[in-house]
Amino acid sequence: MFHLKNLIGGELLDPKDGGWIENIEPATGDVLGQIPRSQAADVELAVQAASRAFPSWSQTSFEERSACLRRWGALIANHAEALIAAESQDNGKPVSLARSVDIPRAQKNLEFFAGAIEHFASEAHIPADASHIHYTHRKPVGIVGCISPWNLPLYLFTWKIAPALAAGNCVIAKPSEITPVTAWMLSQWATEAGFPEGVFNVLHGYGHEVGQAIVDHPQIKAISFTGGTQTGAHIARTTAGQFKKLSLELGGKNPALVFADCNFDSALRTTLRSSFANQGQICLCSSRILIEESIYPAFRDALVEKASRIIPGDPTDETTKMGAVVSAAHRDKVLGYIQTAKELGATVLCGGETSPAPNERCANGFFIQPTILEGLDAQCSINQEEIFGPVITLQPFRSETEAVQLANNSSYGLAATIWTENLEQAHRVASRVETGIAWINCWLVRDLRTPFGGVKASGVGREGGFEALRFFTEPQNVCVSTGNGAH
Ligand code: NDP
Numbered sequence: 001m002f003h004l005k006n007l008i009g010g011e012l013l014d015p016k017d018g019g020w021i022e023n024i025e026p027a028t029g030d031v032l033g034q035i036p037r038s039q040a041a042d043v044e045l046a047v048q049a050a051s052r053a054f055p056s057w058s059q060t061s062f063e064e065r066s067a068c069l070r071r072w073g074a075l076i077a078n079h080a081e082a083l084i085a086a087e088s089q090d091n092g093k094p095v096s097l098a099r100s101v102d103i104p105r106a107q108k109n110l111e112f113f114a115g116a117i118e119h120f121a122s123e124a125h126i127p128a129d130a131s132h133i134h135y136t137h138r139k140p141v142g143i144v145g146c147i148s149p150w151n152l153p154l155y156l157f158t159w160k161i162a163p164a165l166a167a168g169n170c171v172i173a174k175p176s177e178i179t180p181v182t183a184w185m186l187s188q189w190a191t192e193a194g195f196p197e198g199v200f201n202v203l204h205g206y207g208h209e210v211g212q213a214i215v216d217h218p219q220i221k222a223i224s225f226t227g228g229t230q231t232g233a234h235i236a237r238t239t240a241g242q243f244k245k246l247s248l249e250l251g252g253k254n255p256a257l258v259f260a261d262c263n264f265d266s267a268l269r270t271t272l273r274s275s276f277a278n279q280g281q282i283c284l285c286s287s288r289i290l291i292e293e294s295i296y297p298a299f300r301d302a303l304v305e306k307a308s309r310i311i312p313g314d315p316t317d318e319t320t321k322m323g324a325v326v327s328a329a330h331r332d333k334v335l336g337y338i339q340t341a342k343e344l345g346a347t348v349l350c351g352g353e354t355s356p357a358p359n360e361r362c363a364n365g366f367f368i369q370p371t372i373l374e375g376l377d378a379q380c381s382i383n384q385e386e387i388f389g390p391v392i393t394l395q396p397f398r399s400e401t402e403a404v405q406l407a408n409n410s411s412y413g414l415a416a417t418i419w420t421e422n423l424e425q426a427h428r429v430a431s432r433v434e435t436g437i438a439w440i441n442c443w444l445v446r447d448l449r450t451p452f453g454g455v456k457a458s459g460v461g462r463e464g465g466f467e468a469l470r471f472f473t474e475p476q477n478v479c480v481s482t483g484n485g486a487h
Contacts, residue, residue, distance in 0.1 A: 029365060248460045264298075412458045
């Protein structure tokens with residue numbers, strides 16, 4: 001049984017009022033340990049520590065900040081096996097996924113922003129008569145809050161804190177209370193990486209308590225949030241009067257558009273992955289599979305055949321392809337959607353139930369079969385609301401226009417995946433889908449320099465590359481007269 005602590009001002013501390021939350025292993029339902037149930041008083045302590053640290057941290061050279069991030073990345077590499085095991089245990093994801101995606105990407109995030117800050121230079125503008133020189137002085141925002149979800153715990157946590165620290169801010173971070181362990185491990189190595197005390201602080205606890213206190217604190221000048229759309233809307237409402245900088249990366253209801261001329265095998269293989277990777281709990285997962293009528297029966301049958309063969313297993317088993325969903329509450333929410341789909345008359349092509357425990361150890365775990373539904377109206381809740389589990393719907397379309405209409409028939413706009421061998425159609429459809437990301441004949445291919453984020457209810461702002469560094473800095477225009485014109 002572990003006992004996590006907050007990191008405040010370089011010290012690992014219990015919560016001030018002594019409240020604790022149980023941390024549950026999704027694959028077994030067992031209590032793994034306890035985490036601090038932090039409150040506003042802990043946020044206050046962290047803000048004080050960050051305020052003391054900010055004047056000198058914001059003046060450190062970019063080389064120094066970059067070196068801290070690189071050392072931290074190296075510490076992730078040194079502790080990779082422990083982090084992989086912890087991420088899989090805490091989240092329920094297959095250990096193979098934590099090994100191939102989560103932990104390498106967390107390391108990469110730190111290294112990437114260590115490099116990005118070395119290339120992030122000010123702009124200057126000089127008019128033709130050289131009468132004045134304008135330059136942009138980018139200053140760190142100050143103390144910033146970074147709030148991340150449970151589905152890709154360390155991956156998304158580092159994706160926020162790395163650019164914030166690289167740009168010279170002091171950070172108060174809150175990982176999801178459902179998956180806090182790897183953020184806690186990272187927090188233990190912050191001093192060894194070279195961060196002065198108070199520069200990086202981690203508070204554990206519930207979103208509506210400590211998360212809200214971070215959002216509300218007047219000295220926290222920017223909030224970078226990844227999570228559900230309802231929470232994002234709530235944060236936007238509650239911060240409106242304070243004019244904080246906000247970056248909101250929210251939910252999705254992502255379409256995959258499968259045209260008749262696609263490379264069938266490649267579309268099939270990747271759609272299976274884009275639907276069910278991480279138990280369907282990636283904001284970028286495809287959840288509405290739109291298939292051109294002429295190949296609908298063949299594509300549906302092949303997809304169902306492959307999905308039926310995915311048997312959720314013990315996440316610690318290296319051969320497991322699908323693990324447990326993250327919590328009992330989340331399992332029940334996903335099963336509730338499946339029940340609604342049945343009541344709405346959906347045909348359940350495969351899955352539709354909890355999955356039997358893979359072994360005795362996992363007897364009380366939270367396992368759901370990969371589920372494929374057809375026959376649902378495009379407007380119904382199952383096709384409109386984010387389920388965030390191993391559940392997809394199939395819908396046929398007759399023309400490119402109809403495919404784009406169906407794809408855009410959503411309040412969300414995060415990512416679309418387009419499968420066609422027709423080059424012109426691919427670009428045309430990409431330009432017409434209302435999403436922040438469009439993948440053509442691929443999925444989840446990321447280049448960390450590109451802008452990442454959604455439109456409509458999927459969020460506001462972009463992360464990634466210089467976009468993230470711009471968010472975590474305040475640009476000031478400085479204008480200098482050269483004495484060669486008007487004053
Ligand atoms: P939530 O919105 O429930 O929570 C996200 C984080 O915010 C958690 O740390 C949560 O804490 C915290 N939080 C909750 N309420 C508040 C509040 N009032 N003030 C401040 N913080 C708060 O999302 P989930 O953790 O359930 O994550 C799943 C969602 O995240 C899905 O909708 C998914 O699509 C989205 N997501 C979006 C991504 C993107 O890049 N667009 C990427 C990954 C996920 P606690 O856990 O204690 O509630």
